[in-house]
Amino acid sequence: MRMKFLALAVAGALSQAAFACTPGSYTDNVMFGTTSAGVPNRVLDASCTTIDDQIADESPWGNQAAFIAHVSTVTMSLQKAGKISALERARLLTAARTSQIGTTLKVKLIAFNDFHGYIKAGEGSSSNPGVARFSTRIKELKAQNPLHAVVSAGDMIGASPLTSALFKDEPTIEAMNRIGIDFNAVGNHEFDEGKDELLRMQHGGNHPTDPYSGLGLNEDLKAGEFAGARFGFLAANVRDEQSGDTVLPAFGVKDFLGNKVAFIGMTLEGTPTIVSPSGVAGLTFGDEADTVNALIPRLKAQGIESVVVLIHEGGAASGGINGCTGVSGPIVDIVNRLDPEVDLVISGHTHQAYNCLINNAAGQPVRVTSAGQYARNLSDIDLTIDTRTRDVIAVAANNLTTGTGSTTAEDPALTDLVAHYDSLAAVPKSRVIGRITAAISRSQNAAGESALGDVIADAQLDATNDAGTGEAVVAFMNPGGIRADLPFNAPNGDVTYGDAFTVQPFGNSLVTMTLKGEQIKTLLETQFNGCNGQTAERILQVSVGFNYSYTAGNACNARVTSMTLNGVAVDPSASYRVTVNSFLADGGDGFAVLKEGGNRLGGAVDTDAFEAYLQANPSGVTPGPRNRITRN
Incomplete structure (x- = not known):
């Protein structure tokens, strides 16, 4: 009886599949999100393609006009081919307008801070997952949304374990190049060896005297030398004392289907008090909130309404990595003074993980995150952008653990880099x-x-x-x-x-x-x-x-x-x-x-x-x- 039941079930499934692939057959109407077009979602050919399959309503759209234009093009083609009638085409276009698809856009930000060159698993701490596992988790988050940016709130380098530090932290920069991050706000430790060394991290070239520089794998070098970062260092509040110019760009912009998001990056104003004077010689460090607020008119003049602040300053809170009980520290005062145009603050420096809402200068709550330290966590953040105003209308954030050991596999795209430097460092390290x-x-x-x-x-x-x-x-x-x-x-x-x-x-x-x-x-x-x-x-x-x-x-x-x-x-x-x-x-x-x-x-x-x-x-x-x- 059981075998007969299985045979009947298989036969039924095949029969349904045959029916579903019969041109002209349908089981429901074409849907754009939750909006019904009132048009039967017919099978168009033997390959099971339906009308709905031809219309990419689930893809991200930079604006509603682009989606309607897409529907217009597809439906005209279907009408000319005799697959739909003129009335059905009109209904599909009406449904496209009614559905509001394209009026909002979701963008994913993947954020971290205080990485400190922890590229080798277990080095410096048994809870260090290593950059290969870190990369795996970032790839998983990237896969959830093709519209994404990976950003860091400072101290990516400096105070690093030997596997990175022995090589002037070039291994960390090369690892981040492979991961494909977008921006890193400078932290205080980016200044440990002074402005010139920071600029070398950005632009490349071997260290003038250190024999351990430029020893990367061929694929990571440029003309046989350290290639520098393929992502942008940001330093909005750090200026050359003589020229008054910022030593690095104040902000970076990433375009998501015509919707631009600005990332303002900076370190804490107090950097000179916690870095060797030689590291900050000839530089001035401005107030964090004042620096951000002064940039807002400049961004708006460029048509940018979505603003994220990457700041290497932070606070502390209880309640776990997504807690915000009793939040305190410099970040509170900074956010309290921020222009309401700032949509999100990604912070660092204190090595604490938290997920907070802190009021801005207008008394409105702003999402403020920090992912702790040493690649242990990542902040998974979703921005919802109104494509008509270009402004962020919602922010959702969740801090996730990277995982160690068997919980997270190492990304093969990073393991050879780590193994290379670990081998080179083996003799002095051991x-x-x-x-x-x-x-x-x-x-x-x-x-x-x-x-x-x-x-x-x-x-x-x-x-x-x-x-x-x-x-x-x-x-x-x-x-x-x-x-x-x-x-x-x-x-x-x-x-x-x-x-x-x-x-x-x-x-x-x-x-x-x-x-x-x-x-x-x-x-x-x-x-x-x-x-x-x-x-x-x-x-x-x-x-x-x-x-x-x-x-x-x-x-x-x-x-x-x-x-x-x-x-x-x-x-x-x-x-x-x-x-x-x-x-x-x-x-x-x-x-x-x-x-x-x-x-x-x-x-x-x-x-x-x-x-x-x-x-x-x-x-x-x-x-x-x-x-x-x-x-x-």
Whole structure:
């Protein structure tokens, strides 16, 4: 009985297929979206083509006139061929107008931020999916809508693991070229090596002195050299101090079937406070909201009504990667001051993922997204554009995880690039430079102290405390310069150069200087958000022998309540030899008092100092005790 039932079912399906492919047969009317044309959707030939099949009503249309013209052309052809009558053609044209097809257009934006050169899966963090999986997810989103743009809100490069950083971050640019992104707003880390290097990233050419430059695969090079980015870097608020011109375009425009979307890109105004002064020499950084608002009339004069801001500044919120509970941070004030013409803000910098609605200057909610960091997430955003006004009338956004391991396959179009650079970096990366007894984390306790911060500060003190190297008595390390945990590699706890480089990828040198005790207090009082010009809480890590306490609720410049060195109170009028990295020594992270330090002596590169410290402790360096800073 079962076999007979199956046979009858197959026969019935074949009979239906035969009926469906009989010219003139039909089962329903022609539909344009939800609008019925009142015309039988007849089969036109033995290939099963119907009237509806001839009319591409489900394709994107840049405007309604284009769709109606298409219907007119197709139906005239069908009428001449005797497939439809003149009355049916008239009904089809009426339905096309009634359907409103072409009056709106959906565009997909695929956004990310703070990629930081994390091209190799697992490097720097076990949760790093790698650029090949990142590419897979981007391709999946691209496939959902042929009208799309892929954009980044800054820090695509800089502070990168060795597989990218050793080669001046050229591998990351080449990977993004292969993925096919459209625009990257500059972040603060794009300025780590100065304007000229940023322009080289855009325009190409090998680095003038670095032997690891221009070593890409042939398909990624141009005339045997690094080809530069095939996408646009944007820097609306960064100007040359002398000429007043922006160093890179302020915005980029992408045309979607005649509907133009402008992408204004910029970094945070405070970039000079968190980048080495040499990196921003000769540049000025403007207010973010003022910069955007000043560009709106220029865009409107070009007939552009759809405006997206890519900004390397952000905030924080709770509620998961699509949460927006208690949103705070600089991005709130910036959006609150934005012109209502801005339709969407894609943010970054804080490494937080969120999906928010924040009011603009007119009190209207604007969608604000951030995808976190290191390719872990992507923002999937749909813009609905009114093709008559050219303006965005709806924005829908959802942050998605990239996925690691078996959850997301690696894109074969990227695996050879990653393997190439991984192979070239294998020897320097795998060199063992010492041992640790357990994994050492950069996670901070309630006082802001981390085990890894303790160890790095100790290493810097050890490198500069002898006669001839600086005679330092204390070292301070900025937490933002510690980019990853130091993993324990079984079975012996070997630390490789690649591990150490991932932790401290900036190549800063050590500087020992003389400070008065009162200047050290000013240094510590500057750690707190809103105090002495500080824009965020940045608790400096301190070396062994130095202890201090602070009361978070006290007023600025009265929070540090005690400072001791080897158990003795720090004397405000006494002089002390202090070691910091070159970034801090030049006033980086807002610690301007360090620029006042005298009797400066340059020292080793930070990674070399760390290596020497590991080698000086052959039995293994233990995690720091996290007992040097006390919060009351």
